[in-house]
Amino acid sequence: MHEPTPEQYNPPLTWRSHAWRTTLALAVSAVLWPATAKLQWEQARPLFWVDLLVGVLCFVLVFFRRRWPLPVAAVTAVLGAVSVSSAGAGMLASVSFATRRHVAQIIAVGLLGLLGAVVYPMIGPSPDHDPWWITFAFGLAFTVAMLVWGMYLGSRRELLWTLRDRAERAEAEQELRVAQGRANERARIAREMHDVLAHRISLITMHAGALAYRTDLSADEMRGTAELIQTKSHEALADLRQVLGVLRSDGELPQDRPQPTFCDLRELVHEAEESGMHVQYVEEVRDAPAMPEQVGRTTYRIVQEGLTNARKHAPGVTVLVRVAGSAEEGVDISIRNPARTAGTNGSATPGAGLGLVGLNERAKLAGGRLDASRDGGTFELHGWLPWTP
Structure with a gap:
C-alpha cells in the first residue's frame, strides 16, 4: 500500500x-x-x-x-x-x-x-x-x-x-466480490437455461413447422407429430422447473433429475435422428467411463448446441459429429455441417448467438477452448477440453 x-x-x-x-x-x-x-x-x-x-x-x-x-x-x-x-x-x-x-x-x-x-x-x-x-x-x-x-x-x-x-x-472489495458472484451466478443460470431449453424448443419448432407446411400428412402422422410436440413440451417444462430451482436453492442445481454426462451423448444423437436430422456420429474416446463428470457434461452441451444450431440454420443437411481423446490428450469435439446458402431454407427459429457465448464461457471454466468457424461452405464448431478440469 x-x-x-x-x-x-x-x-x-x-x-x-x-x-x-x-x-x-x-x-x-x-x-x-x-x-x-x-x-x-x-x-x-x-x-x-x-x-x-x-x-x-x-x-x-x-x-x-x-x-x-x-x-x-x-x-x-x-x-x-x-x-x-x-x-x-x-x-x-x-x-x-x-x-x-x-x-x-x-x-x-x-x-x-x-x-x-x-x-x-x-x-x-x-x-x-x-x-x-x-x-x-x-x-x-x-x-x-x-x-x-x-x-x-x-x-x-x-x-x-x-x-x-x-x-x-x-x-x-467486498461489494465487488458480491457483484462478481451475482454476475457469475446469473451467467451460470443463463447458460443452464439456454442449454436445457434451446435443444428441446428447436425440436418443437421444427415439428410445429412441419405441421404448418406439410399438407400431405395423414391423420395418424399429424396425430403422431402432435404427440411428439406435446412430449417435447413437457420435457422442456420439466427442464425449466429444474433450472428455476436454482433461484430457490443455495446455488447448486437440484438433483431430482440427473445432469447429462458423456454417456448420454448417444441418446442425444439418437433423439436428433428421430426428429429427422441426418447425423454421422464418431466416438474415439479411450477409457470413456473414466471421463470426469464436468468434462463429460461440457462435451454433451457442446454437441447439443452444435446439433441445435444445425437444426435451426441448416435443416436437412448431414451433420458430422466426432468426439475423440484420452486422459493424456484431452477431449477433442468437432461438429461440422454444410453452411446455409441462399438456396437453403433455414428454420424461422430466432437465435441471438447466446448459446455459443455460454458454451465458450463453460469451456473456459473447464480450462478448454471453443471456436466457431466457416471454411468455404462448411461450418464447424470445434472445442477442446482437458481431461482433468
Missing part, C-alpha cells in the same frame, strides 16, 4: 478549526508578550510597534500554513527574533509543519525558532535577566517539545487515515 501524503491524512481546516487554533495561538502570545510590551513601550517605543506589526503579519501568514507549510514555518520562526507577539503564530506554524514529519526540514525550522528565542533578548528589552545559556536551554526544551508534539499528531492522523482507508477498500 502506498504511503499517504500529508494532504491526505491531515484533516481539512474548517472555520471552527481555524477559530480554536487561532484562539490558542493568541492566548500563547497574550501570556508571553505583555511584560515585554511594557518594557518596549517605556524604553524602545518603535520596537513596540515593530513587534506588534510583525505579530499581526505572522498571524495572517499562519492561515496559509497548509498551502506553503515550509515557507510559513521558516518565516514565522525567523521573525520571532524581533517579535514576541508572534510567538503563538510561530508555535502554530511549527506544530502544523511538524505533522508532515519531514525530519530534516523540521530540524531546520527548529533551529531557526531556537535562534529567534536566543537573539531577541540581545536586541530588545527583556523582563528576564537570565544568562544566555538558561534562555537557550529553555528555548531548546520548548522547541523540541513543540516539534515532537507536531510529529505525534502527524503519526496519529496518518494511522487513522490508513485504518479508515483500509476499511473503505475492504468494503469496496
